[in-house]
Amino acid sequence: MATRIVLLRAVNVGPAQLPMADLRAIAADLGATDVRTYIASGNLVADVPGDPATFDRALEQAVEQRFGFFRDVISRTPDQVRSALHAHPFEVVEPKYSYVTFLAAEPTADALEKARSFETHDDRWEVVGTEMHVRYADGAGRPQMKADAIGRALGVAGTARNLNTVRKLVDLAG
Known part of the structure; x- marks a missing residue:
């Protein structure tokens, strides 16, 4: 597990509403631990399993499947x-x-x-x-x-x- 700062593009802008509690739950379902969000604009800090790029793509897919809109996910190390x-x-x-x-x-x-x-x-x-x-x-x-x-x-x-x-x-x- 590696700590990542995970950023979702254009969340809670217009019709693309994604409650941060749901984002935390999705990340946890994908295996992330110590999941935290900051303000309601798609900022997530978590320990993510495996390859970070694979986690990012899985998070994009999970958000799209659950909420019906695609949002790019870009992450970095602290x-x-x-x-x-x-x-x-x-x-x-x-x-x-x-x-x-x-x-x-x-x-x-x-x-x-x-x-x-x-x-x-x-x-x-x-x-x-x-x-x-x-x-x-x-x-x-x-x-x-x-x-x-x-x-x-x-x-x-x-x-x-x-x-x-x-x-x-x-x-x-x-």
Whole structure:
């Protein structure tokens, strides 16, 4: 068993409702232990059995079978999340304006070039390995850049958490 920070993309947004108690139960049914969630947005910390990627795919399938919608699952070790937090390349004025998007894979050079063609104004983003770091000048609720278009151009699934949430998840993982 290895401790993982497991992140589900776009949970409890619109019609995709997934109670955290149900998420904990599904993870436990898949063999995870010491299962904890943080806020109702698809953040799970648990000791997962076997290969983490296999667990992630099984969790995706179990959520889809039970709730009828697919959500990408991306997980990292606590050390990987801690490293991503420390690698944030931008000055943090407000932690809630700065995000780490955990990507399913590293984007290609061509995808990065395409994503860099989008205007960002005072917002900033940079990919470091398998994470995209973002700093919104005025907050995610008032973005100056088209983050969704940039994400699509990168060509890999990802799920974003603000730095407050990332820090809390690292703390929960121990």
